[in-house]
Amino acid sequence: MNQHSISVLVGDGEHKVTSNADRSLHRIITEDTDTVIDAPCGGKGKCGKCKLIVESGKVSEITDQERRLLSEHELERGVRLACLTYPRGDVEVRIRENSRAHIMVSGVEYDAEVLPNVRKTHVVLEKPDLADQRDDFTRLKDALGGANYHMPLKELYQLPATLRMDNYSVTAVHDRNYIITVETGDTTGKNYGIAVDIGTTTVVAYLIDLNTGKTLDAASGLNTQKSHGQDVISRINYTLQHDGGIEHLRKRIINQINSMIWDLSENSKIAIENIYSIALAGNTTMMHLAAGLPPGNIATVPFIPVAQNRMTFLADDLGFGIPKGASAYLLPSISGYVGADIVAATLSSGLYFGDAFSLLIDIGTNGEIVLGNRDGLLCCSTAAGPAFEGATIKHGVGGITGAINSVKLEDQKITYTTITDSRPVGICGSGIVDVMALLLQCGAVDDTGRMLGKDELSENSSCDIAPYLTESDDQPAVTLVDGAQTENGEAMLLTQKDVREIQLAKASIAAGIMTLVKRSGKQIQDIDVVYLAGGFGSFIDKKSAVRIGLIPAVLEDKIQVIGNAAGTGAVLSLISEACIAECDRIAKNAEYVELSSSPEFQDEYVNNMFFPIDD
């Protein structure tokens, strides 16, 4: 008998098996793959749940039973019931329900079941008559399984008309407790959400297909609140010094996200009406400002947020221009300085559910650090300052186009790369770390952080950086880019003062790591893996990071770069209800270590102030 090749597509994955034509697709999938297909009736053609889409190839004819159990719209799209469909050649089928999405986070594969909090359920209600006078809302709830749903008042206003427009065939958009809206007919194919990572500097929004878990598009931009302060503290001060300052900053970020949503919707040809959920991650202050909560007490001892648990609102109440009943939620934070972005990054790193003793570092203005595994999490925030974001460095810039992001000495010449290979406009974090490592390697900076003069250097240098050494404001400096190659004709330097900034910042982060390790009762060498999250972490050279003492040398080979892990975490929370619960658990169970009052941290800060002596 002929063997057919059966390819089963599930999320991003594919299972290939062979079978003769005697077994239903339901049996083939159940017996020969480790994929699960929903079939409460056990594959007897009764429940109508084991839907799949035949993407290519020949299968058996549509049965009468399938015509009864599937909608016209589904039949048109090629939806079949696996238990009633048999291969008649090589076929490729896609399982839609309970599909799994494999999300790659720079080498870490996150296997999340696509089961979003916000779902669409198509139901055809029994028509009312004198023997069945249930009210519209009860009738709908009964069809949805009788759960105790709530529904926003304004959505109830539309319910009678919506139900009667297409003979009681409606699609309910709902989570476990709320019916967000009800649409006429079967609209289950259109279910989208937005995940946003609100950084102090950069805002990134992702448009997600909640049926497949796929990211359809992303948009990013500088946080428009920046004109009211570069960092968290200056934004908070703005709210304290200006009447209506909170509301002003709130509107700025909400309007920015709204305009990103409009762009994403337009580019992807997806109607804003079909966006039902917004997930927000960000540091604790960004979360406060997005909700309009006064962040003032985060800025002063003892750094108390108004609320840091996960909070869900009507998107409309937060000012989002998506359907009235849609929800927007703020992921939970851990403390005033370990925010929802770190919770989301912890989620996407997966460190909280494994056995591996792991370290997560996200370096921005603060360096947030998480240490632990499934047995427990410790976390802290180091006030590293914005040196690695380029803010306190003479020619420093953020990770923008033209930023020098790597520096080397090759054949006695300094070479560098820039972001998108553009003409250099400044030096960003990863470049700064490279230069610093280079200066240490060449002996141009000693272990105390003193930059040597040209004359001092020539004698004890192992690599010849002497030609680049110069002076700036009577202080030693190193020339990275010649004036001839820069736009304004001014040479690009790294100065003694810059070195001090870097020194303080790296000491702070290294001390944070050591403090958490001490609290954990383990040793630094017990750490199995180091996740570097965030934009800075994505470009950093591991060797350079170790060379300057930002990360202990023993960890060099254990470093994994995981990119915008906060954004990925927010996306995961949208497509998987279970991930929302995980975020809550992470936020609740992570133990926050306050460094400002920690004697261990003071000790470690001093210990880590010097640069490591080169072996």
Next chain:
Amino acid sequence: MNQHSISVLVGDGEHKVTSNADRSLHRIITEDTDTVIDAPCGGKGKCGKCKLIVESGKVSEITDQERRLLSEHELERGVRLACLTYPRGDVEVRIRENSRAHIMVSGVEYDAEVLPNVRKTHVVLEKPDLADQRDDFTRLKDALGGANYHMPLKELYQLPATLRMDNYSVTAVHDRNYIITVETGDTTGKNYGIAVDIGTTTVVAYLIDLNTGKTLDAASGLNTQKSHGQDVISRINYTLQHDGGIEHLRKRIINQINSMIWDLSENSKIAIENIYSIALAGNTTMMHLAAGLPPGNIATVPFIPVAQNRMTFLADDLGFGIPKGASAYLLPSISGYVGADIVAATLSSGLYFGDAFSLLIDIGTNGEIVLGNRDGLLCCSTAAGPAFEGATIKHGVGGITGAINSVKLEDQKITYTTITDSRPVGICGSGIVDVMALLLQCGAVDDTGRMLGKDELSENSSCDIAPYLTESDDQPAVTLVDGAQTENGEAMLLTQKDVREIQLAKASIAAGIMTLVKRSGKQIQDIDVVYLAGGFGSFIDKKSAVRIGLIPAVLEDKIQVIGNAAGTGAVLSLISEACIAECDRIAKNAEYVELSSSPEFQDEYVNNMFFPIDD
């Protein structure tokens, strides 16, 4: 040893016991009365819960422990802890927590524990420091016992300031799930609610002290929607025929209730800021209009409401001018024509929890009827028409000042009373029933409803009403008030046409009663008690009601008048969380009998069309 008389006031009740000075008030109350006083620590002076107020008499000195556990405000008001206070003479104390209110409903005593859904809890939070960095909201929730409360966003905005205004001493206003608002200091003494019975004709609002369960004041007025239709159907038609009609009617009733709340607040010197909950009862259409839900489908077969379950909203969302976080709820309805008013009336009658097989009748434009006991409830709505509200009667009026509300024939003379003994302006329901009974008794109307001419009457009359018989528009009529005694000089009559209206209305109600009895599988004589609810029911003469066949003769001695039972039910729901749950149970479990398609009803309607023949 001296025995002191101890008087313990609880709600409206009083327990009198005697004791020597050796036992604490906690022991005296616990051991010698059947009253419960809250004392989680078991009377050891630790929990600070067994608060009472010493209203008169001498007790032991205030202890240091009481100074620690009670607020200054409480100490000033005479609050003491029962376990630390000993009698030093005859004393009178009042227990505030868990007090019980005995509500008299025309002879039916309703014993409701005062445990409102909306409560106030005074807490003094631990102050934050670097060793305790819980966010404000978590700190508050922990102090309240750690429940998983929600809080409206706009209330969270105020939280940091409120907490810090008086050293973290705050009062939370909350139900089981929501923190409505947080107030600085101890404001537990001020907790008020509003119960409203929205009648098609009349609106009544009650101001309730949620600490004591007492009704402080009531206000009433004609429903201002009346200009858009006298009855439910014409209001619904207004919404169908006018764009924005629903919103217009919604605003009318909400504004009317708001203005009643302002009046009640002003008269009682109670700040609107301390009103945290509004309970709404009314027929299903009135509930729809108050929420702005489209009532259109209630008017046509098969009479489907949008939603009839209990629904809770932010009072602000419904347009009420009370604190932003306050809640307003619509009590549940049973069907399109058996509304929340009947559910509330059923609650306050208590018929659903007793063994007595009971009948509840509320006569308005429709006559709603409930039959049953704890074992089950049947209900229906008879389209009796507004005859008993005076609407289709030539000189009929509602229960207003000057309405003739009782009529007798004494010494061959017709005598009558009017509401507030004012000059007669018309005849209301109870007066109409009296006249009808009188005409039947005197033989001026025969069993078919035909009004006899003056000449026909003189021969077969048992009582001499002949002098009052006259004609109106060539039809027989009876003169009730001479033209000389009325304002406009026109005589006040009851006409043949009026008699026909009454005949149809009473047939409809009597048939409704009989249909339910049949459905119950019991006999009319099995009914143990008949509750007459509503304004009409409060004034009706039982004998007259039986004489005209409105209520079967066998039930005459079983009738109890229970006044505005719908309003009382709404009040009960405010002061007792348990009563809200009872309303839900009543609405869920009552079986609605649709009369319009019931053959039994058709039969009974014909059977009850004639008037009973006088024995």
